[in-house]
Amino acid sequence: MSVMPEEIKKSGIRRFGRSVFLILLPLLLAIVCWGFGRLHVSVAAIFRFLNDGIRAGQWDQRLFSVLINLRLPRIILALACGAALSVSGATFQSVFANPLASPDTLAVAAGAGFGAALALYNRQNMIGVQLSAMGFGFIAVCLTYVVSRIKGRVTTIMIVLSGMVVAALFQAGISLIMTLAESEAMLPAITFWLMGSLASARFNTLLYGMPLIIIGMTLIFAMRWRLNVMALSDDEARTLGVNVQRMRLVFSLAATMMIAAAVSMAGQIGWVGLLIPHICRMCFGSDHRDVIPASISFGGSFLLLIDSFARTASAAEIPLSIITAILGAPLFIFLLHSSKGDGL
Template sequence: MADEQKKKPAVIVIIVSSFLLILFFFISLMLGRYQVTLGDIATVFYSKIFQTDCNVSEMVQSVILKVRIPRICAAILIGGALATAGATYQGLFKNPMISPDILGASAGAGFGAAMAILLSLPFVFIQFSAFLFGLLAVGLACLICKMVSRGKDALLILVLAGMIVGTFFSSLITLMKYVADPQSKLPEITYWLMGGLSAVSSSDVLMMLVPFFCGIVPLFLLRWQLNAMAFGDEEARAMGLNTKKLRTIYIVSATLLTAAAVAVCGMIGWIGLIIPHLTRMLVGPNHKYLIPASFLIGGVFLLMVDDLARTLFTMEIPLGILTSIIGAPFFVYLLLKRKKGWI
């Protein structure tokens, strides 16, 4: 009976979050420098679906189809990916202060992008380099953990190894900025590291889909087992789970999500930390509901932040700045409000 009572609000949160995601999808299509009405959106969608003539101007069609839809889709996928990765890491490491960049993925991706920018590589190679070094950083952290832990305190040593790797790649980013041309390369590196979706295209979204689905599908399919993993290896093994195999799947999947997100939009903080906290307050610690709810709320959150970034001022504000301004005080509020245990 208690489980049924907990299930109902969790399902309601997921339904409401889905509705808000659809609502803000259409609101975001109308917001921006170029005025677009709901009628324009409906006309363009109808003409594309049913292959009819469209009486909307070419400019408005281009803004909707080539600029805003890719950007909105990227915001939803990236916000959802970071929030899902954060919820996974927090459950796996049994620590509410864990974020998706704990194993060095964001710092590694940042270094990969900075190096590619310094070498004047095309934008697609910048993204590929960021994704590759994000995976490499986590792989290096896991390798250090395997060499040091020898099966003892593996999770703690993995976190420490991630901090070491993250610090190492952060210092390399500083080195890249130091040697970069202050007139051209340095501003480009700095702007990329602050995060943003202004340069996102449909090809970027399509490129992100492969690692995104490779990461999100295992987490959704195995979210029930994460409940057992969150209580420790002994309890999980007592239930017949292969903890080593599951831990590897969770880490690889969450890393794919984080690296793919950072490769497309740069380094955006706080989403993977505060959204799982907020979601846990709404649906409880059961990962059966926590994972999908985190994805939806993360998508809504980044979509709202991106709307603010491109409408508050004439010059677009980098997303990393806004998420920090919003995230830091909001996280303090969550800590003050949630006086009980987190799990």
Template structure:
């Protein structure tokens, strides 16, 4: 093995030497900021609350109306924003490391398009909310399942490139089917609901909606945490990973399945929310470097805070609620252009 290859193999690990204490301090600071943002988000809204009113409501005291607003409206929405933001940012960091491409986002394998098709089919069939969420989850998992199945049948080709191309194909087919259902939908009842869901929203979130998503998100994040060293190795390429004793095929399958489970769970909860999984890992990488063991928690914390701020803006900046996907694109696109112009290095 040559000097260049050896340096490439040790790069993500050399960057982490002596950085554990600063990383822990950064994570603690981000967690503290997240608590402050969450408390502020509970206060802000059409029915404004003071810090004293929020604290009293959290303790089960104070005005009945304030308690209803805090427990039934604000806290479920704040909790959902934290979960969705953290999950999408974590999945984005995982996919970018796995595919060795900073332009990769959680929907690279068609999970968002599949979830969108499932939800649109549920709305088209006038199913209840829980069934629509279940259909979205099933659609996202099915789309990635098709990509992985067909990818396993394609031999004598670059594995990573094959999966990406199949993700594009499956996503295009799911998008076409979604468009067909939109054309056939009732323009006065179903079409507005379909359009709003495809743009992402937490407007009608309740605690009952959040609870089913929590086990799925946790089940997906646990393998990503346990396999963080192997994900670092996979980011070097298959040849280097095999040289270090990693069974690339099985590890890649487990990581993709876990990241897809996380993405599908929160997409079923909040609709299609773009840019979070693409932009937030870049910010985290600027702060802590490419080591996945540090990148994952920092991405999750920043993603949770980012989507919480965006959701608070979505419900306060206009008389009509702005879809999350609109705001994340408006904020994320200029930042990504700046990032490209800045010429970030370090991915080779």
């Protein structure tokens, strides 16, 4: 039986349409959210501003400082962090064959948060903060994995339990640093950063953080078909010709890299890495060739919307983790019930 060209063509068109949608969604949302804020700028005004600026070289000074200097880096940061967190969530869910794996449940976020807080406390620069976040994040995920291994087997429940234990350990470390920081008037800064905020986004923050996210994401995106086989049991993956331990290491490193960068720029933002991959699977199925691009698009869009709400809803900024938890908890319960516990 040969494959009907007609059928391939049809699925090709569908795929193309989906790609266009996934690319346009965050871009369109970004343009709309760009105008939100204390100074509201309509989409038409944004286009006029850009048109005048690029064509005639006449940049409106007031709009330039608000739109380009303040809001643009923040929008880019929201898109990047959202995408990084959900892609790393999808990656961890596959390499640990565990639908509940995420930066939060595997304690990577807590580890990276501890590393970043430690470096901040020691007044390190942005590079130091990121390296420290990455180092401790990776120690955390390794600890979680080692603790959960019983007789060479890793069960879903053990991963989640040991993730809780390791996360508690690193949270205690963060609390300790905060106690020490109190006397040095650094507490508000660390607290606010920990609860998640994109408020400090400037172009030079991006300059330091984006490379790690881009490297990690490119790697995972390029190897995304491998995630399919990684989600099977270890014996199955191995007998299909995959070096399971090495791939798990590579994927975990890439994911941790992205989380470390996201945490050092934006603090601990919970739920995104757990929630978005599940939503993507519900929309497009479990094939990681579809889940990873969808996670990038949906994750970025999700965090962009949340952050736009966080900075416009009230006079004071609302920490992102509070909103993601309020939205995430009920949404996740709904997802679990509607997928009837089907897992990945």
